[in-house]
Amino acid sequence: MLADQSLVLKAPRYTFGYGKKMVEETVALKSNQQIGKNIWLMEFRSTLLASHAKPGQFLMVHLGERTKDPLLRRPFSIHGIQEGDKVMILYNVVGAGTSLLSSLKEHDIISVIGPLGNGFALPRPSERAILVGGGIGLAPLFFLAQVLQKDQRNTVTLFLGFSTSQEVVRIQQLEELGVNLSLTTEDGSLGFKGIVTDLLDQRLSNKGPIKSVIYACGPPQMLKKVAQKATTLSLRSYVSLEGYMACGLGICLGCAVKAAHGETKPYYYVCQDGPVFPSGMIDWEVL
Amino acid sequence: MAVLPDLSVDIGDLKLKNPVITASGTFGYGTELTPFFDPSLLGAIIVKGLSLRPMPGNPPPRIAETPCGLLNAIGLANIGIQAFIEEKLPVLTKIEAPVITNIYGHTVKEYADLAKKIEKVEGIAAIEINISCPNVEKGGIAFGTDPDTAAAVTERVVNNTTKPVIVKLAPNVTDITTIATAVESVGAKAISVTNTILGMAVDVTTRLPKLANIVGGLSGPAIKPIALYLVHKVVAAVTIPVIGLGGIMDYRDALEFLLVGARAIQVGTANFVNPKTAIEIVHGLTDFCSREKVSNINQIIGGLKTM
Numbered sequence: 001m002l003a004d005q006s007l008v009l010k011a012p013r014y015t016f017g018y019g020k021k022m023v024e025e026t027v028a029l030k031s032n033q034q035i036g037k038n039i040w041l042m043e044f045r046s047t048l049l050a051s052h053a054k055p056g057q058f059l060m061v062h063l064g065e066r067t068k069d070p071l072l073r074r075p076f077s078i079h080g081i082q083e084g085d086k087v088m089i090l091y092n093v094v095g096a097g098t099s100l101l102s103s104l105k106e107h108d109i110i111s112v113i114g115p116l117g118n119g120f121a122l123p124r125p126s127e128r129a130i131l132v133g134g135g136i137g138l139a140p141l142f143f144l145a146q147v148l149q150k151d152q153r154n155t156v157t158l159f160l161g162f163s164t165s166q167e168v169v170r171i172q173q174l175e176e177l178g179v180n181l182s183l184t185t186e187d188g189s190l191g192f193k194g195i196v197t198d199l200l201d202q203r204l205s206n207k208g209p210i211k212s213v214i215y216a217c218g219p220p221q222m223l224k225k226v227a228q229k230a231t232t233l234s235l236r237s238y239v240s241l242e243g244y245m246a247c248g249l250g251i252c253l254g255c256a257v258k259a260a261h262g263e264t265k266p267y268y269y270v271c272q273d274g275p276v277f278p279s280g281m282i283d284w285e286v287l
Numbered sequence: 288m289a290v291l292p293d294l295s296v297d298i299g300d301l302k303l304k305n306p307v308i309t310a311s312g313t314f315g316y317g318t319e320l321t322p323f324f325d326p327s328l329l330g331a332i333i334v335k336g337l338s339l340r341p342m343p344g345n346p347p348p349r350i351a352e353t354p355c356g357l358l359n360a361i362g363l364a365n366i367g368i369q370a371f372i373e374e375k376l377p378v379l380t381k382i383e384a385p386v387i388t389n390i391y392g393h394t395v396k397e398y399a400d401l402a403k404k405i406e407k408v409e410g411i412a413a414i415e416i417n418i419s420c421p422n423v424e425k426g427g428i429a430f431g432t433d434p435d436t437a438a439a440v441t442e443r444v445v446n447n448t449t450k451p452v453i454v455k456l457a458p459n460v461t462d463i464t465t466i467a468t469a470v471e472s473v474g475a476k477a478i479s480v481t482n483t484i485l486g487m488a489v490d491v492t493t494r495l496p497k498l499a500n501i502v503g504g505l506s507g508p509a510i511k512p513i514a515l516y517l518v519h520k521v522v523a524a525v526t527i528p529v530i531g532l533g534g535i536m537d538y539r540d541a542l543e544f545l546l547v548g549a550r551a552i553q554v555g556t557a558n559f560v561n562p563k564t565a566i567e568i569v570h571g572l573t574d575f576c577s578r579e580k581v582s583n584i585n586q587i588i589g590g591l592k593t594m
């Protein structure tokens with residue numbers, strides 16, 4: 001019980017911030033399962049998040065109880081929305097925070113803040129959407145594919161690269177969405193042998209008759225190649241970047257990425273200005 | 288109906304409705320967290336450290352997490368005092384809590400120039416000076432590591448403003464009390480203890496430092512015992528109010544600082560983890576005082592018992 005009811009949140013008399021809808025919510029997990037090598041899929045219900053989220057936006061997730069170690073929230077893309085209010089996160093277990101996350105079970109509680117950042121700018125009607133994902137970079141692209149397939153205004157082609165077949169996940173669900181899917185693995189255990197940008201090079205050797213827009217998420221080296229490809233073919237391209245984040249809310253100034261020469265600012269902040277950027281905004285030399 | 292405890296505290300002439308303040312660099316320019324709570328309910332707001340000119344900040348990575356702590360080398364990135372006054376202050380002044388600007392310079396003159404600029408604008412209740420930054424005239428040694436330099440900066444700011452001046456001390460010194468008494472003697476109205484503690488982290492696989500800047504400042508729960516100790520020492524050395532900070536995550540942490548003698552506290556890194564921390568601390572202190580039958584928070588301040 002609060003001693004002072006007058007301290008209970010009254011609606012502020014002003015709205016500033018970024019004029020964006022964001023909430024902090026405590027949610028119970030619906031499921032949290034391993035679906036590939038070090039890859040997990042987490043699901044929870046949130047009407048608020050599901051109704052406001054756009055593809056490319058992310059969430060700041062607090063790991064279970066308010067632990068002091070790991071201390072900070074972890075950023076994750078929204079992987080998709082299903083059944084109206086079911087929010088999905090697809091994640092790679094890489095360190096202390098994500099392994100703690102993977103230990104959570106159905107009904108366990110997490111706190112999420114979101115939806116955060118700017119999503120992908122959707123293609124114009126009749127433009128072809130080319131989605132390029134490397135590894136866990138599939139995470140936000142699935143949501144984008146969901147939305148594009150629902151709207152049915154654009155042809156969606158998805159190129160996905162993994163290092164090996166054990167990492168290949170969510171393929172059945174992508175096929176159910178009806179996207180044109182091409183797979184690569186570096187060890188050749190599934191699909192085209194090699195890296196995803198090589199396949200992209202082959203298939204996208206010229207501009208083609210239909211105007212295309214590229215959407216990419218994956219390791220920096222991959223994004224750099226995609227950005228170069230887009231420049232060569234003079235196509236619009238959007239990349240979803242990562243950055244070390246303490247807050248995700250624009251207050252720590254930790255998530256800086258160097259802006260391209262000629263941009264008005266020296267750095268962009270991934271959580272505010274991104275995580276999705278037109279590839280021309282970024283200085284690829286130092287990423 | 289039960290009478291509510293009185294949480295108000297005085298920092299010199301500055302009257303705060305409660306002792307909870309947001310720390311510089313962890314609350315943006317003051318309005319970013321309004322989707323989560325109304326900052327008018329706080330004791331005061333301290334905004335991101337401002338300099339005369341806009342500063343780009345350090346190359347990334349700027350942050351790394353360490354056990355119970357956060358290492359940062361943001362590089363004091365900020366939009367500069369002019370843009371702050373023109374773009375941020377007009378909205379900020381609608382908040383019914385005192386706004387304190389945190390300032391830093393590279394030379395003593397820059398601090399003085401900042402004070403002059405701030406003196407002319409309304410809506411800024413006090414100036415907190417960050418002396419943990421390198422003095423370019425003295426080979427890059429931080430202003431806050433030498434009592435004479437710390438006093439020189441403080442004096443120049445005090446002489447150029449009628450607003451209360453709070454000096455935020457750097458912890459990386461042999462004896463923090465010599466700095467504290469030095470700034471007190473030249474007119475500081477309060478002292479904030481502590482800024483971040485210098486630290487490093489290394490990625491053993493790549494053999495690279497985890498921060499592009501190599502070294503950074505450590506904050507968060509990892510530094511709380513050190514911060515408490517420093518507050519304890521400074522409280523004993525000066526008569527002006529001390530504002531305590533370092534690793535405060537909840538109202539119990541805040542109470543520890545108050546008991547040790549801090550007149551108010553600041554919430555830093557915790558804002559990143561839970562953006563509602565500061566307001567939850569206000570609620571927590573209210574409830575605690577009610578439960579413990581403390582009618583006025585000043586009865587807690589400095590109430591540390593001895594064994």
Ligand SMILES: Cc1cc2nc3c(=O)[nH]c(=O)nc-3n(C[C@H](O)[C@H](O)[C@H](O)COP(=O)(O)OP(=O)(O)OC[C@H]3O[C@@H](n4cnc5c(N)ncnc54)[C@H](O)[C@@H]3O)c2cc1C
Pocket residue numbers: 058070074075076077078089090091092093094095096097098099136139140241242243244245270275352
């Ligand atoms: C906007 C955004 C969206 C993201 N979306 C997803 C997603 O959908 N699925 C997913 O699996 N991951 C995603 N990530 C990355 C994810 O946040 C990190 O993998 C996670 O924070 C690692 O936490 P940890 O405690 O397990 O690892 P840590 O112990 O913190 O680190 C383990 C390793 O991961 C590296 N690392 C940690 N954080 C980052 C980071 N932010 N950027 C780059 N490298 C990092 C460290 O250098 C280290 O090598 C996203 C990151 C951002 C910024």
Ligand SMILES: Cc1cc2nc3c(=O)[nH]c(=O)nc-3n(C[C@H](O)[C@H](O)[C@H](O)COP(=O)(O)O)c2cc1C
Pocket residue numbers: 252253310311312313335336337357359361363389416417455481482483505506507508510532533534535553554555556557
């Ligand atoms: C990301 C970050 C940025 C900071 N920026 C500033 C700043 O601009 N000026 C300043 O005086 N202190 C700055 N600080 C220090 C904090 O205000 C505070 O003194 C320190 O973090 C210790 O408190 P905490 O453990 O509660 O975070 C910053 C701290 C962090 C983590």
Ligand code: FES
Pocket residue numbers: 244245246247248249250251252253254255269270271272
């Ligand atoms: S993560 Fe804190 S500003 Fe972007």
